Amino acid sequence: MGEPWYSPQLPTPIDAPYPIIFNDEVARLLGIDAAAARAQGYAETLSGNRLPDGCHPVAHRYAGHQFGIWAGQLGDGRAITLGDIQTANGARYDIQLKGAGQTPYSRFADGRAVLRSTIREYLGSEALAGLGIATTRALAIVGSNLPIYRETVETAAIMTRVAPSLVRFGSFEMLFYNRRFDQLAPLADHVIDGHHPDIAAIGSGPARYRAWAERVGDLTAALIADWQAVGFCHGVMNTDNMSVLGLTLDYGPYGFMDAFEPDWICNHSDSAGRYVYDQQPAVGLWNMGRFVQAILPLLDDDPDGAVKIGQDLIEHYRHSYDRAWMRRMRAKLGLVDERDDDRALIEALLRIMAASHADFTRSFRMLGHVSAARDASGAPFVDEFADRQAAGRWLADWRARLGHDEARDDPRGERMRCTNPKYVLRNYLAQNAIDRAQDGDYSEIERLYTLLQRPFDEQPEQADYARLPPDWARGLVLSCSA
Ligand code: AMP
Ligand code: MG
DSSP states (O other): TTTSEEOOOOOOOOSOOOOEEEOOOHHHHOOOHHHHHHHHOSHHHHSSSOOTTOOOOEOOOEEEEEETEEEEEEOOOOEEEEEEEOOSSOEEEEEEETTTTOOTTTTOOOOOEEHHHHHHHHHHEEEEEHHTTTOEEEEEEEEEEEESSSEEEEEEEEEEEESSOBHHHHHHHHHHHHHOGGGGHHHHHHHHHHHHHHHHHTOOOOOHHHHHHHHHHHHHHHHHHHHHHHHHHOOOOOOOOOOOOOOOOSSSEEOHHHHHHHHOOOTTTTTTTTTTTTGGGHHHHHHHHHHHHHHHHOOSSSSHHHHHHHHHHHHHHHEEEEEEEEHHHHHTTOOOOOTTTTHHHHHHHHHHHHHHHHBBHHHHHHHHHHHEEEEEETTTTGGGGGSHHHHHHHHHHHHHHHHTTTOOHHHHHHHHHHTTTTTOHHHHHHHHHHHHHHTTOHHHHHHHHHHSSSSTSSSGGGGGGGGGGGGGGGGGOOOOOO
């Protein structure tokens, strides 16, 4: 694919790159021999200093709405795509170096990434992957002692990001707002033909694009429902950070919640709280609106007809999200069948969790350890709540709700522990790994990575990582600086 979607752009060589971490599992996904990559030294290639033969690197152009406002042209300001790899089973993955130097879209920024932000992206994407949540992946981090100026002086690093596609909502907005309507169908076809064979089979015309837009809505709804279910806040849900494949994309000041606060701001730069936990589903809806707006010319030749279809697509997302969220929350509570008042039961739990500032991850996990018997102890679930009586009352309602099959503790507890993780990437855990890495010790990144590949397993020897965060963690502040 050529203009207007990308510009050719070589990485800027960086001083003396050295290996920091390499992900054997992602290498396997790509069909790369991890042992050989480690033995040969991957730092020269994955810093962009030495390009593989036949490689024509590019920077992508896109646009987007940032914090609700049309921001015009953006683009990969520091990410350079080397190309794609086709695996033995036919899947394709784009390989991109993040922090590899300036591009035509860098504006006034330096095109680099700091070690801190690459570790956060590496661990964040691998933690979500471990939870079974759709995300871009991280193949490696390479470091350099090149000084980088943020709030303080830090050192540079380059992360290799891997994804089946990095096309964003903003890729389509860029075409629409530049009035390049003729290019909308080719870009949509690129996504459809590459990733949705069932929709490709529909042939050409509005029906194809409508089916695809519904799919984008379903994938986005599923993703955001997944985030809500594990207490994950993206932090910067601008339309340029929304993947048309429903992947978690562009890890900045994201966070897994500790104490449940529905209006928790994980991104210090988001002073108005636009992207707080509770708003994520509605922001998904708003972003779908921007996306559908951008592809309106594909939906119907008649503008009025296109607007009507667009409105239906927004409704489609709303219903899709609601179904996806209810499905996940029922599973978290161990409910198998569906009853009308389940929503009230779920919302009541979230309310008492918020009132008690109960830990999001631990509250759900502990529920899986409680017996359904009416006179059984409420521990360890009620122990997570400041207001134990409120927790006890809710538990009684939950026990009364459990159906015949759901009341059998063994299979239900086991099922719940497969959906309510014991371990998540709490901010303070990531911070510990960063602090050590900045002193040259990368072992904590490896340890967290290994832990978070199996977040649902008890791993009793790692129980310290499932504890409540220490007091200092409450003061951790993350901004967009990366
Ligand atoms: P983000 O909030 O991370 O999605 O970034 C918003 C935009 O700023 C994107 O187009 C990035 O490529 C760009 N950007 C962020 N940091 C840098 C940097 N250090 N150098 C160049 N561009 C950057
Ligand atoms: Mg971005």
